Amino acid sequence: MATIQEPKVIIVGAGPAGLATAACLKKNSIPYLLLEKDDCYASMWKKYSYDRLHLHLDKQFCQLPHIPFPSSSPSYIPKKEFIQYLDDYVSFFNISPLYKRTVESAVFDEKSTRKWNVKVRNGNSGDVEEYFSRFLVVATGEASYPFIPQVPGLENFAGEAIHTTKYKNGEKFKGKSVLVVGCGNSGMEIALDLANHGAKTSIIVRSPIHLISREMAYLGLVMLSKYSVPYKLVDLIIVMLSKVKYGEISKYYGVKRPKEGPFASKLKYGKYPVFDVGTHQKIKSGEIQVLPAMTSITGGNDVVLENGKSLPFDVIVFATGFKRTTHNWLQGDDYLLNEDGLPKPAFPDHWKGKNGLYCVGLSRRGLYGIAFDAQNIATDINSSL
Ligand SMILES: Cc1cc2nc3c(=O)[nH]c(=O)nc-3n(C[C@H](O)[C@H](O)[C@H](O)COP(=O)(O)OP(=O)(O)OC[C@H]3O[C@@H](n4cnc5c(N)ncnc54)[C@H](O)[C@@H]3O)c2cc1C
Numbered sequence: 001m002a003t004i005q006e007p008k009v010i011i012v013g014a015g016p017a018g019l020a021t022a023a024c025l026k027k028n029s030i031p032y033l034l035l036e037k038d039d040c041y042a043s044m045w046k047k048y049s050y051d052r053l054h055l056h057l058d059k060q061f062c063q064l065p066h067i068p069f070p071s072s073s074p075s076y077i078p079k080k081e082f083i084q085y086l087d088d089y090v091s092f093f094n095i096s097p098l099y100k101r102t103v104e105s106a107v108f109d110e111k112s113t114r115k116w117n118v119k120v121r122n123g124n125s126g127d128v129e130e131y132f133s134r135f136l137v138v139a140t141g142e143a144s145y146p147f148i149p150q151v152p153g154l155e156n157f158a159g160e161a162i163h164t165t166k167y168k169n170g171e172k173f174k175g176k177s178v179l180v181v182g183c184g185n186s187g188m189e190i191a192l193d194l195a196n197h198g199a200k201t202s203i204i205v206r207s208p209i210h211l212i213s214r215e216m217a218y219l220g221l222v223m224l225s226k227y228s229v230p231y232k233l234v235d236l237i238i239v240m241l242s243k244v245k246y247g248e249i250s251k252y253y254g255v256k257r258p259k260e261g262p263f264a265s266k267l268k269y270g271k272y273p274v275f276d277v278g279t280h281q282k283i284k285s286g287e288i289q290v291l292p293a294m295t296s297i298t299g300g301n302d303v304v305l306e307n308g309k310s311l312p313f314d315v316i317v318f319a320t321g322f323k324r325t326t327h328n329w330l331q332g333d334d335y336l337l338n339e340d341g342l343p344k345p346a347f348p349d350h351w352k353g354k355n356g357l358y359c360v361g362l363s364r365r366g367l368y369g370i371a372f373d374a375q376n377i378a379t380d381i382n383s384s385l
């Protein structure tokens with residue numbers, strides 16, 4: 001029986017960030033343990049996202065360390081093909097997460113030689129297991145907890161109310177009156193999918209938004225990553241291109257663009273620009289109705305809006321994003337992560353905490369940011385051994 005080396009590193013979360021970190025540690029022959037609460041890796045992609053999802057950045061900005069996408073892949077990778085890429089990645093690096101293991105506490109013990117003490121609920125047996133390591137990597141994602149706002153009367157809504165993580169496609173909603181709450185990339189693309197499937201679709205837009213094309217995002221990222229063009233100038237160019245293509249958006253959305261540019265808004269406030277993949281045309285044509293914020297639900301199916309109007313719906317899809325729950329289990333970290341589970345240190349030093357604590361995939365730079373973080377973490381741990 002091979003002796004199981006005590007892991008030098010415990011990685012929490014087997015999404016793309018945890019997988020990338022595992023691969024980079026493996027490249028440095030550093031033993032790790034990868035803990036995952038679900039029954040598979042990349043569950044957000046495999047189980048909790050909708051059918052028509054594509055990577056909305058060019059593939060060169062979405063690959064994980066050491067393995068490029070096949071040259072035959074399209075620029076914007078469909079979900080199924082991205083999952084295949086992850087499957088190949090896991091096989092190549094022989095990554096074996098420990099599944100159904102929810103980390104319930106991680107405590108740093110200065111006096112112990114083993115430093116991080118991680119308690120885990122085994123989803124199969126219900127038992128609490130204990131693991132120890134010198135280093136701990138938080139890879140639990142920006143989108144680890146589906147957020148549904150507290151809407152007065154929601155508990156009595158007579159129709160169906162779901163979060164985007166439960167939405168696959170619009171087939172079963174044909175002919176139904178569906179309200180999408182939230183106009184981020186999930187909400188805008190799901191509204192398009194619903195309209196394409198014959199649902200009577202409305203979407204709530206309550207805050208300023210940036211509407212850009214995938215090509216504009218590509219131009220922005222190339223300017224930033226390859227030519228180090230200052231953010232402010234990139235944002236100025238992107239907003240100008242957006243105005244040329246989409247005009248004054250308040251005419252259709254009832255809101256203006258934010259004062260700060262798309263890249264600045266994303267990095268400072270986590271407000272992502274909306275990549276238009278066809279929704280704008282349906283909003284312009286009136287096929288998708290834009291509504292103001294909702295205030296409550298009354299009388300079974302009626303949604304009350306902030307303009308005082310009340311409209312009946314059969315279905316509500318909450319495209320209201322995600323929160324993090326790191327603060328529920330990570331103890332003793334007063335440096336790296338804030339109450340919202342995001343890094344306090346500014347980029348590019350956001351991935352390294354104290355006492356051997358690291359985070360990966362929390363820099364609001366998507367898969368591109370994951371590759372950056374994972375390689376830095378493995379290099380830093382390697383230099384500490
Ligand atoms: C719908 C959607 C589309 C996206 N599209 C893109 C895109 O096109 N391009 C791009 O660059 N980025 C995109 N992103 C952003 C993000 O970069 C990627 O989704 C990527 O999957 C993030 O990977 P991750 O590993 O950081 O997080 P996740 O994929 O969320 O993985 C985190 C893992 O941690 C596990 N976990 C959480 N808490 C615990 C715990 N306490 N114990 C054990 N395990 C735990 C979860 O089960 C999960 O498997 C998208 C995000 C979403 C939600």
Ligand SMILES: NC(=O)C1=CN([C@@H]2O[C@H](COP(=O)(O)OP(=O)(O)OC[C@H]3O[C@@H](n4cnc5c(N)ncnc54)[C@H](OP(=O)(O)O)[C@@H]3O)[C@@H](O)[C@H]2O)C=CC1
Pocket residue numbers: 053054055056057143149164181182183184185186187189204206207271272293294319320321322
């Ligand atoms: N590759 C792709 O094609 C896709 C990528 N993504 C990515 O996944 C991540 C998550 O995106 P997404 O799921 O859209 O979540 P986001 O957090 O990006 O968007 C949430 C939206 O919900 C709105 N909202 C929240 N609460 C309310 C409320 N009470 N009433 C009305 N609106 C509300 C927010 O508006 P407000 O600003 O007013 O709070 C915001 O517009 C992002 O990084 C995104 O870029 C998502 C889908 C597709």
Ligand SMILES: O=C(O)C(=O)Cc1c[nH]c2ccccc12
Pocket residue numbers: 056057217263266272273364365366367368
């Ligand atoms: O899609 C996401 O969640 C991402 O964070 C991908 C991403 C990386 N850099 C960006 C710049 C503008 C918009 C999205 C992204």
